[in-house]
Amino acid sequence: MAARPDAFSDLLSTRIEGDELVMSIRGRWLVTGPRPSWAKVRGDQWPVQIRPVVDGLETWDSSLLLFFMEVHSWCRTTGARFEQRDLPPRMCQLLAQLEEVEPESIPQDRGEDPLSAVGLAAADAVVKVRGISSFVGECVLSAFRVARSPRLFRWRDCLGEMQQCGAMALPIVSLISFLVGVTLAYTGAIVLRQFGGDIWVADLVGLGMVREMGAMMTGIVLAGRTGAAFAAILGNMKMNEEIDALETLGVSPVDFLVLPRLVALGLMMPLLTLYASALGILGGISVALGVLSIPPAAFWVEMLSLVDLSDTVVGVIKGITFGLIVGLSGCLRGLQSERSAAGVGKAATSAVVTAILLIIVADAVYAVIFNILGL
Amino acid sequence: MDTRAPFSAEPVPPAIRVENLECGYHGEVLLRNVTFEVRRGEIFFVIGGSGCGKSTLLRHLVGLLSPTKGSVSYFGRDFHSRDLAGRRDVLKTFGVLYQSGALWSSLTLRENVALPLELYTALTRHEIEEVATLKLAQVGLAKFADYYPAEISGGMRKRAGLARALALDPSIVFFDEPSAGLDPITSRKLDELILRIREMFGTTIVIVSHELASIFDLADRVIMLDREAGGVIASGAPRELVATSTDPRVQEFLRRGDRASDAIPRPELNRGPSIQ
Numbered sequence: 001m002a003a004r005p006d007a008f009s010d011l012l013s014t015r016i017e018g019d020e021l022v023m024s025i026r027g028r029w030l031v032t033g034p035r036p037s038w039a040k041v042r043g044d045q046w047p048v049q050i051r052p053v054v055d056g057l058e059t060w061d062s063s064l065l066l067f068f069m070e071v072h073s074w075c076r077t078t079g080a081r082f083e084q085r086d087l088p089p090r091m092c093q094l095l096a097q098l099e100e101v102e103p104e105s106i107p108q109d110r111g112e113d114p115l116s117a118v119g120l121a122a123a124d125a126v127v128k129v130r131g132i133s134s135f136v137g138e139c140v141l142s143a144f145r146v147a148r149s150p151r152l153f154r155w156r157d158c159l160g161e162m163q164q165c166g167a168m169a170l171p172i173v174s175l176i177s178f179l180v181g182v183t184l185a186y187t188g189a190i191v192l193r194q195f196g197g198d199i200w201v202a203d204l205v206g207l208g209m210v211r212e213m214g215a216m217m218t219g220i221v222l223a224g225r226t227g228a229a230f231a232a233i234l235g236n237m238k239m240n241e242e243i244d245a246l247e248t249l250g251v252s253p254v255d256f257l258v259l260p261r262l263v264a265l266g267l268m269m270p271l272l273t274l275y276a277s278a279l280g281i282l283g284g285i286s287v288a289l290g291v292l293s294i295p296p297a298a299f300w301v302e303m304l305s306l307v308d309l310s311d312t313v314v315g316v317i318k319g320i321t322f323g324l325i326v327g328l329s330g331c332l333r334g335l336q337s338e339r340s341a342a343g344v345g346k347a348a349t350s351a352v353v354t355a356i357l358l359i360i361v362a363d364a365v366y367a368v369i370f371n372i373l374g375l
Numbered sequence: 376m377d378t379r380a381p382f383s384a385e386p387v388p389p390a391i392r393v394e395n396l397e398c399g400y401h402g403e404v405l406l407r408n409v410t411f412e413v414r415r416g417e418i419f420f421v422i423g424g425s426g427c428g429k430s431t432l433l434r435h436l437v438g439l440l441s442p443t444k445g446s447v448s449y450f451g452r453d454f455h456s457r458d459l460a461g462r463r464d465v466l467k468t469f470g471v472l473y474q475s476g477a478l479w480s481s482l483t484l485r486e487n488v489a490l491p492l493e494l495y496t497a498l499t500r501h502e503i504e505e506v507a508t509l510k511l512a513q514v515g516l517a518k519f520a521d522y523y524p525a526e527i528s529g530g531m532r533k534r535a536g537l538a539r540a541l542a543l544d545p546s547i548v549f550f551d552e553p554s555a556g557l558d559p560i561t562s563r564k565l566d567e568l569i570l571r572i573r574e575m576f577g578t579t580i581v582i583v584s585h586e587l588a589s590i591f592d593l594a595d596r597v598i599m600l601d602r603e604a605g606g607v608i609a610s611g612a613p614r615e616l617v618a619t620s621t622d623p624r625v626q627e628f629l630r631r632g633d634r635a636s637d638a639i640p641r642p643e644l645n646r647g648p649s650i651q
Contacts, residue, residue: 241474
């Protein structure tokens with residue numbers, strides 16, 4: 001029978017010999033070039049046996065193997081026989097390898113049923129909470145150890161961190177706090193103007209910044225800036241075996257690396273909180289003056305009629321707490337990091353998420369506590 | 376810690392004795408029934424293919440991981456059963472050179488070497504600096520004392536790591552893959568350094584490696600770990616193992632090294648008197 005004419009005549013031709021389809025493979029089979037489809041090559045024929053023969057084959061690569069795989073797969077489905085006796089031995093070896101791996105390449109269902117997913121998530125949450133509690137306990141013990149022998153404390157590292165998380169954070173804290181003050185004033189003005197109470201914008205901005213937003217915005221900024229940096233630095237140290245080197249020297253990484261960072265944040269956060277509150281109030285004064293025509297002195301006097309020292313103390317307490325949360329989250333995630341670049345990245349992300357989550361939770365808890373205490 | 380027992384009638388305990396150690400990660404046991412001794416002043420290699428548990432064994436030896444079974448004792452004193460203070464006493468007696476050098480990146484080389492001295496000695500700051508500089512001079516890095524780890528090459532970082540490991544004049548020094556990532560000449564120089572440390576100070580040296588040229592040049596004895604067997608499959612002097620072992624895994628591993636060291640001639644080890 002004559003060869004079937006088709007678009008790939010430079011690569012193969014076929015002929016029928018009884019129940020057998022003989023494929024003459026020739027030309028250049030390259031994975032970067034076009035490859036015939038078995039369905040088109042076969043057409044409407046249903047051979048019982050397929051026998052490829054090499055006839056003028058110049059070069060070949062995975063392209064030819066892929067074609068044979070397609071033929072092979074069709075043979076398996078229909079029960080036809082793939083006769084490879086006329087193929088070169090090297091090609092036969094590769095086909096044998098393909099046959100071995102083919103059944104394993106069926107995609108696996110990796111999905112979890114919803115019930116298992118809930119169970120695993122709950123177990124994971126318990127492990128995480130236990131991890132955080134145990135780390136907090138370790139930090140407390142470390143603080144006692146260092147208080148007993150202050151020589152152990154790394155003051156130089158602590159001062160370096162104070163500069164990093166304090167002075168170097170001023171520009172971003174300034175910008176964000178000022179803008180939060182502006183936003184609060186604008187939002188308040190929309191409602192209060194309807195009641196002719198423009199001046200109360202001063203109370204809203206003052207109380208909002210001093211009690212809540214100063215500490216919270218600083219905490220969130222530092223979670224992204226400092227917490228992520230702590231996690232990345234400690235994660236990288238873990239990857240480079242620097243933490244192992246400390247441990248084999250008998251030095252606790254918490255004493256050496258975590259405590260100086262916690263002290264730095266604990267000292268800097270209240271200062272940054274006060275600064276952020278002041279900048280937020282400045283933002284409020286700007287809006288009051290520019291939009292509501294309230295003079296700064298009137299704003300100030302009105303604000304002081306509501307905001308007193310107890311509000312400032314509340315803000316500072318929150319600031320210290322949020323600072324410690326940021327430091328603990330960053331250091332914990334850094335020390336828990338996997339020993340790989342991807343692990344360090346994950347640790348940094350996780351540090352930010354953990355810190356922000358715990359800041360919001362702590363803020364809610366403080367709201368209840370201060371309400372009970374009448375503060 | 377005094378590691379000698381000159382007036383005792385009892386036999387002197389080995390530097391390290393590992394008995395029936397079982398270790399692994401995350402509940403999966405990698406090594407079982409690992410038992411061996413390292414004699415004082417010996418250069419001892421832990422060898423085997425990738426993933427056979429060499430580094431895991433080292434992490435158990437230096438106390439970074441706790442074994443599920445078995446014991447490790449240093450100079451006759453059990454290590455893992457001690458409390459934190461007791462372990463710290465033992466930790467002072469050995470130094471570890473990690474694969475990457477593991478220098479603390481925020482400290483200069485001098486500060487890196489000085490830290491163990493600050494923690495465990497009553498030396499003055501001036502004396503600590505002098506000792507740190509001396510240790511750096513012993514590994515040929517005195518000129519780089521004020522450099523940070525990021526400012527020096529990989530080979531220099533390893534030598535600085537060695538200076539730090541030697542800071543407290545330890546009785547035992549552990550090396551984790553000392554030749555990893557080094558060119559053959561730098562690797563050779565590190566081998567020379569290891570030999571001279573042993574010759575000058577009588578330090579017991581334990582090296583985890585699969586660098587066959589170093590094994591044949593330096594090792595007094597080796598143990599070979601195997602992943603499939605999950606433990607030690609051979610122990611003895613490397614050339615003796617090549618000559619006498621009937622285990623095909625040992626022969627394949629060590630003979631390949633013999634062939635490799637024949638094919639690529641290495642410079643003669645310089646066994647000069649001073650450490651430079």
